[in-house]
Amino acid sequence: MRNPYLPLPMKLVKNFTETSDKLIHTFTLEYLNEQDAESFQYEPGQFAELMVYGKGEAPFGIASSPTEKGILKFSVAKVGVVSNALHMLEEGTIVGVRGPLGNSYPLEQLKGKSLTIIGGGFAFTTLRSTIQYILDPANRGDYGDLTVIYGARNPGLLLYKDELAAWDARSDINLITTIDREVEGWNGRVGFIPTVTKEVAPKTDYAIICGPPVMIKFTMPVLVECGFTPDRIIMSLENRMKCGIGMCGRCNVGSKYVCKDGPVFTKAQLDQLPNEY
Amino acid sequence: MIVSKNEIANLLTQLAETYRVIAPVKKDGMLQYAAIKNGEQACLDDANTKKPGKEILFPQSEELFNYTISAEGIRMQDNVDKEATVVFGMRPCDVKSLVLLDNVFQNDQYTDVYYLTRRANTIIVGLGCAQPAATCFCSSVGCGPFAKEGSDIFLTDLGEAYVIEGISDKGKELLAKLSLAEAGAEQKAAAAKLQAEVTADGSINIEGLAEKLGGMFEHPFWESLHEKCIGCGACTYLCPTCHCFDIADEAKDCDGCRVRNWDACMFPLFTLHGSGHNPRTGGKARWRQRLMHKFNYFVDRYNATACVGCGRCIKNCPVNLDIRQALADVRALD
Numbered sequence: 001m002r003n004p005y006l007p008l009p010m011k012l013v014k015n016f017t018e019t020s021d022k023l024i025h026t027f028t029l030e031y032l033n034e035q036d037a038e039s040f041q042y043e044p045g046q047f048a049e050l051m052v053y054g055k056g057e058a059p060f061g062i063a064s065s066p067t068e069k070g071i072l073k074f075s076v077a078k079v080g081v082v083s084n085a086l087h088m089l090e091e092g093t094i095v096g097v098r099g100p101l102g103n104s105y106p107l108e109q110l111k112g113k114s115l116t117i118i119g120g121g122f123a124f125t126t127l128r129s130t131i132q133y134i135l136d137p138a139n140r141g142d143y144g145d146l147t148v149i150y151g152a153r154n155p156g157l158l159l160y161k162d163e164l165a166a167w168d169a170r171s172d173i174n175l176i177t178t179i180d181r182e183v184e185g186w187n188g189r190v191g192f193i194p195t196v197t198k199e200v201a202p203k204t205d206y207a208i209i210c211g212p213p214v215m216i217k218f219t220m221p222v223l224v225e226c227g228f229t230p231d232r233i234i235m236s237l238e239n240r241m242k243c244g245i246g247m248c249g250r251c252n253v254g255s256k257y258v259c260k261d262g263p264v265f266t267k268a269q270l271d272q273l274p275n276e277y
Numbered sequence: 278m279i280v281s282k283n284e285i286a287n288l289l290t291q292l293a294e295t296y297r298v299i300a301p302v303k304k305d306g307m308l309q310y311a312a313i314k315n316g317e318q319a320c321l322d323d324a325n326t327k328k329p330g331k332e333i334l335f336p337q338s339e340e341l342f343n344y345t346i347s348a349e350g351i352r353m354q355d356n357v358d359k360e361a362t363v364v365f366g367m368r369p370c371d372v373k374s375l376v377l378l379d380n381v382f383q384n385d386q387y388t389d390v391y392y393l394t395r396r397a398n399t400i401i402v403g404l405g406c407a408q409p410a411a412t413c414f415c416s417s418v419g420c421g422p423f424a425k426e427g428s429d430i431f432l433t434d435l436g437e438a439y440v441i442e443g444i445s446d447k448g449k450e451l452l453a454k455l456s457l458a459e460a461g462a463e464q465k466a467a468a469a470k471l472q473a474e475v476t477a478d479g480s481i482n483i484e485g486l487a488e489k490l491g492g493m494f495e496h497p498f499w500e501s502l503h504e505k506c507i508g509c510g511a512c513t514y515l516c517p518t519c520h521c522f523d524i525a526d527e528a529k530d531c532d533g534c535r536v537r538n539w540d541a542c543m544f545p546l547f548t549l550h551g552s553g554h555n556p557r558t559g560g561k562a563r564w565r566q567r568l569m570h571k572f573n574y575f576v577d578r579y580n581a582t583a584c585v586g587c588g589r590c591i592k593n594c595p596v597n598l599d600i601r602q603a604l605a606d607v608r609a610l611d
Contacts, residue, residue, distance in 0.1 A: 249521035
């Protein structure tokens with residue numbers, strides 16, 4: 001019987017300050033045991049419990065893509081006991097990882113389709129995983145046009161700045177970045193995600209959207225206006241979780257557990273559930 | 278088979294030589310499950326235990342594993358409890374709750390090894406209730422004072438003696454080792470009569486309730502139901518089917534352990550996000566969750582009602598909220 005509560009050991013190889021307010025760090029981890037690298041098979045959209053020995057564990061979306069072999073990446077905001085401890089960790093420290101957990105974005109089903117990915121704030125981690133996966137030379141041909149709309153309050157709060165620059169230089173991805181208010185030296189767009197989405201008016205087969213509740217609330221009608229049907233709008237929920245395996249009972253929305261039945265749901269699926277998330 | 282009451286203590290003492298025997302005992306002024314070595318400690322004549330039987334397989338607080346950090350690395354020690362156990366004298370409602378919890382702790386993807394290992398190594402001896410309490414309503418929720426579902430062995434109290442039935446293979450195997458006297462025809466008939474005749478409050482009709490609740494999430498009914506509730510969580514802690522838990526680490530210097538503790542949907546912190554957002558902000562949402570989980574969500578997920586009618590939530594509620602009344606109110610709505 002495999003024990004789903006036991007973490008596997010990983011080494012923190014990079015603790016990188018991602019944003020100008022220093023509140024989000026990206027952690028790059030390497031497997032200590034080779035067989036763990038083999039067995040930890042994940043898909044973009046899944047999450048894992050990241051553990052600091054002596055402090056506890058907390059769930060985070062996996063920011064790396066399965067195409068990036070041998071490592072896992074998590075971008076974590078400094079909020080609670082575990083994330084505060086994580087932020088303080090020295091490179092070389094051993095941490096624990098439990099997962100992969102939850103379902104993933106339906107990348108198999110999205111093959112041959114064009115896609116718009118919309119992210120706001122630091123809810124861009126599993127979206128990064130998805131973009132990285134699609135842009136991988138081995139996968140790019142499987143997908144159609146890729147539009148990415150990504151916004152943050154100011155340029156310093158955008159995650160993965162080097163990668164954004166690299167994506168911007170490519171012709172096989174249409175990247176639109178936006179910030180809330182005009183800042184000197186900013187060449188991207190200015191405006192909230194719903195407004196910018198309306199301006200861009202994406203016409204793709206599917207949309208994936210991730211962000212704070214208020215952003216989701218106002219972007220949803222725009223997507224509907226753009227012609228996306230509820231079964232073609234894909235979202236990822238975040239609820240407080242502990243076990244991650246559908247047993248501890250706290251992350252439910254109606255009869256569904258976000259940790260096990262989700263975190264990825266289509267809008268059509270969410271429309272069937274109580275509005276309690 | 279049959280055992281007279283004055284032989285029961287000897288039987289338990291004998292069992293305790295081979296098994297960890299857990300039985301209701303009087304301790305700290307209340308009836309509770311505890312491991313016993315001497316059969317005299319068992320208290321089978323009183324009503325139900327204060328805390329539900331789930332704690333035997335799913336303790337209120339449990340260390341899952343511990344770890345030591347040293348220069349050489351991290352050493353982990355998993356604490357799976359494999360001890361062969363006999364639970365003696367568990368009431369049918371608590372036994373039924375374990376059958377329900379089996380659904381939770383093993384799903385299509387994951388197995389909770391702590392619960393499942395205990396489960397596999399435990400023999401349950403159920404004890405029928407000749408005198409259900411006023412708060413008992415097991416007969417309303419597909420259980421009953423003499424329901425045998427989940428018991429490996431079943432006892433029926435005839436006053437002077439217990440009629441003993443082997444139910445599962447596991448139970449029959451154990452009985453075969455005990456060389457007990459066969460029950461006479463008269464005793465068998467007396468047991469059958471009790472089993473057929475004794476019922477608890479069966480007046481709450483839960484048929485069609487799940488479907489009705491399914492359409493009631495936004496109903497004004499929830500606005501007032503919770504008003505009396507002070508959110509103490511006693512109902513959930515004492516509920517034999519409530520399975521919510523918290524996971525936390527405890528550590529000192531280089532030694533740490535991961536523990537899990539019972540948790541409750543009646544607490545605001547239960548669902549509070551790190552961001553400050555809380556999907557269930559008030560008593561209304563939390564009471565709705567509790568009722569919905571038992572009578573709709575659980576049905577939807579596992580095709581069973583997550584209530585066994587033990588009445589502990591009624592007996593122990595400090596403001597006298599009665600789930601039977603809540604269910605009757607739902608039923609009475611148009």
